[in-house]
Amino acid sequence: MPRLSPEDFSVVVEGIEGAEGLATAPDGTLAFSCSNVAVGLRMPDGEVRYIGEPIVTGGIAFDDRGHVVAASVGALHGRDGPLRRIDPASGTVEMLVAELEGRRLVASNCPVVARDGTIYCSHSGWSVGNIGTTIAEGFIYAVLPNGETRIVARNLRGVNGLCLGPGGEHLYAALTAEGRVITWDRALDGSLNNKRYAGPVLGTVKADHKAAEIRALPVSERGLTGYCDGLVLDREGYMYVTLPFANRIVAVDPHGLLSTLIHDPEGQRIDFPTNLAWGGPDLRDLHVVSRGSGTIVRARMTTPGLPAANWPI
Numbered sequence: 086m087p088r089l090s091p092e093d094f095s096v097v098v099e100g101i102e103g104a105e106g107l108a109t110a111p112d113g114t115l116a117f118s119c120s121n122v123a124v125g126l127r128m129p130d131g132e133v134r135y136i137g138e139p140i141v142t143g144g145i146a147f148d149d150r151g152h153v154v155a156a157s158v159g160a161l162h163g164r165d166g167p168l169r170r171i172d173p174a175s176g177t178v179e180m181l182v183a184e185l186e187g188r189r190l191v192a193s194n195c196p197v198v199a200r201d202g203t204i205y206c207s208h209s210g211w212s213v214g215n216i217g218t219t220i221a222e223g224f225i226y227a228v229l230p231n232g233e234t235r236i237v238a239r240n241l242r243g244v245n246g247l248c249l250g251p252g253g254e255h256l257y258a259a260l261t262a263e264g265r266v267i268t269w270d271r272a273l274d275g276s277l278n279n280k281r282y283a284g285p286v287l288g289t290v291k292a293d294h295k296a297a298e299i300r301a302l303p304v305s306e307r308g309l310t311g312y313c314d315g316l317v318l319d320r321e322g323y324m325y326v327t328l329p330f331a332n333r334i335v336a337v338d339p340h341g342l343l344s345t346l347i348h349d350p351e352g353q354r355i356d357f358p359t360n361l362a363w364g365g366p367d368l369r370d371l372h373v374v375s376r377g378s379g380t381i382v383r384a385r386m387t388t389p390g391l392p393a394a395n396w397p398i
Contacts, residue, residue: 087387089346091353094382097372098127101379106145106195107372108153109364111396116153116173117374117381118142123178124153124171127381136176140169144195144246144315144360147395149202154181156193156206160213166191168206168228182206182234185226195315195360197247197256198394202230203275205237205256207244216312216330217294218243218262225258227275237277238269246315246327246360251391257283257316259326264290264311266326266337284337287311288328299330304350307331315360315374319388327358329376334358347384354382363390 103120110116113129123137124145143158152170159166167183167190181204184190192213196206210222223244227237238244243262250257250268256277257268264287269277288311299310308331316326322339325346332355334346349355356377364370368389373382392398 088344089384091347091349091355093347093384094354094373095384096354096380097383098125098133098381099379101125101381103142104374104376104379104381105143105158105359106155107360107362107374107381108145108147108393108395109362109372110147110151111366113364115362115364115372115381116145116147118145118155123169124155124173126173136173137171137178140178141166143193144207146196146198146204147393148198148204149200149394151395154196154198154204154206156196158192158194158209158213160191160211164191165189166193166208168193168196168204181228182226185234185236194244195246197249199249199253199271200394201253204228205247207241207247207258209243209245209261214296215293216243216261216296216299217291219292223260225256225277229275237275238280241267245313248316248318249391249394250318251320253394257318257324259313259316261312261314262290264288264313266313266316266324284324284341285343287313287326287335287337287343288331288333302330308333308348308350314358317361317363317371317390319363319386319390321388323388325361325371327361327373329357329359332356332358332377334361334373352377354378356380363392368392368396 106118115127122135223241225238
């Protein structure tokens with residue numbers, strides 16, 4: 086697997102306030118989250134549009150109808166954190182999940198949509214800022230095609246990014262506090278079984294490490310941290326995972342071996358990377374949200390990525 090440099094990445098969108106989530110469509114449209122509106126769109130002709138009022142949008146995904154499924158990490162701003170669906174054509178914002186088991190959501194983080202229409206979303210916990218939390222209060226919930234909503238995985242430390250494997254048979258989740266990725270088998274009813282780790286520890290982690298403490302580390306130490314965020318897989322089984330505080334994207338090969346795709350200590354192009362998405366007509370464009378610089382950047386990869394549910398197989 087080649088190692089990339091900052092020069093391999095070009096800027097696609099810039100000037101994004103609160104950049105976080107990213108999704109792509111086959112026609113070349115990019116959807117991205119930002120703090121000053123519900124969602125941003127970069128159209129195939131390069132025009133950038135902004136839709137809706139601010140809803141503290143975090144991770145996003147397209148469903149098979151071209152609607153944007155948007156998670157809200159409301160706890161960052163003392164607000165609720167539900168899951169919504171946005172129609173880019175009309176600007177309509179629909180509430181999907183506001184509470185579960187009698188408790189209002191505050192930190193819905195990252196959704197992913199399966200080809201059968203099931204939506205999975207991570208909920209990181211009931212507070213934010215303790216990146217290395219030792220409290221396993223995070224969970225994943227599912228919105229089934231029939232509208233039923235239920236929690237399908239519990240007791241997760243800082244669960245964050247989600248993605249699906251080939252054929253949608255497995256769900257992968259980044260556990261920020263552990264610096265590791267876990268996976269489950271998906272059943273036909275949307276439930277998750279056979280939880281296990283998908284690869285090694287991605288870098289150094291510390292119990293109850295606060296965000297401000299991590300940011301205060303010397304660049305050399307911060308570059309070794311393993312606190313993970315977004316992830317995607319390619320067609321050869323490589324998994325790419327962002328390590329925001331480290332300004333690093335790592336790769337885990339099908340045998341579980343860890344390597345670095347890019348490390349950009351000075352943040353020339355990869356500055357606090359959060360989420361990833363495959364795009365381009367051949368799905369070889371790896372898009373990265375560079376939150377620290379408010380940009381989306383992309384690089385060409387030799388192997389195409391797995392198509393999301395809104396892409397043809």
